């Protein structure tokens with residue numbers, strides 16, 4: 001039985017550069033059942049109105065066959081957004097997401113991502129330009145609360161309300177929070193009655209009960225709550241959405257097979273098992289949180305040290321197998337990646 005509080009909601013995979021790649025999306029859907037949507041890590045359209053071969057690796061329809069994929073654009077230039085939106089519609093996509101949340105210094109310095117939030121006049125001109133056309137594709141937005149101050153949020157909501165944004169996904173942090181501290185859910189709650197577009201919530205959802213409490217807390221927006229988006233906790237517990245739909249948690253054999261499938265697919269893509277191992281370490285930074293009861297944590301930390309230090313593929317694979325075999329497999333992941341502000 002699906003959890004009742006979640007039955008009408010889409011459970012979606014957050015875009016995560018380097019993690020929710022074409023390789024991950026396909027293999028995750030195969031092993032654990034597809035998320036209702038997978039947002040693609042951002043693509044930056046340039047003045048040259050064509051996607052590069054590298055970008056097409058993620059965007060081609062074949063790369064996303066059988067799943068609902070939403071490409072994401074990172075830009076502040078309406079012209080670049082427009083050509084890319086048309087090109088995405090031609091590839092068969094029915095929605096494109098605008099990134100107004102990336103906090104990376106190099107992105108923000110160019111006024112993109114969360115940096116664009118600090119320029120409401122520019123943002124208004126951007127939306128005026130893109131919505132002046134009848135676009136062949138819906139436009140959703142993923143936003144933070146503001147650049148420097150959560151008090152920017154009400155003004156941003158007023159702005160978003162002026163346009164036919166198909167869905168507004170809110171990650172309730174400001175740029176300077178990066179991913180630290182707790183999501184400022186109270187700011188979103190206060191503003192909830194004013195948000196007209198259909199709402200998606202993203203930020204610090206770790207467990208099933210987090211999914212349910214977010215479903216309840218954020219359901220009162222006029223446009224309705226339509227999705228809960230999860231990033232890091234889905235890397236830690238790839239069966240999170242399957243559990244939310246009333247099915248079984250991840251088993252040890254399944255985690256091992258999933259790991260091996262990802263490893264092999266990255267090795268094929270990169271043409272290098274060493275590079276694939278580096279990538280797998282990024283997943284295991286999160287995945288380790290699904291293992292070890294409290295009294296096993298210090299031993300697990302030692303195993304983790306060995307796992308992250310090794311440069312040898314055989315040793316790496318031995319470490320993975322030993323962690324999977326030796327430590328308790330938890331029914332819910334720990335929030336081990338939380339960083340204080």
Ligand SMILES: Cc1cc2nc3c(=O)[nH]c(=O)nc-3n(C[C@H](O)[C@H](O)[C@H](O)COP(=O)(O)O)c2cc1C
Pocket residue numbers: 014015016017018019040041042072099101102142171179202203204205229230231232233
């Ligand atoms: C490694 C990494 C890569 C990310 N890449 C993107 C991205 O390409 N586009 C985007 O909108 N957000 C990106 N994010 C932010 C996530 O989509 C999400 O908003 C964030 O992780 C908070 O959600 P969570 O608490 O469920 O993880 C990234 C986050 C991380 C940690």
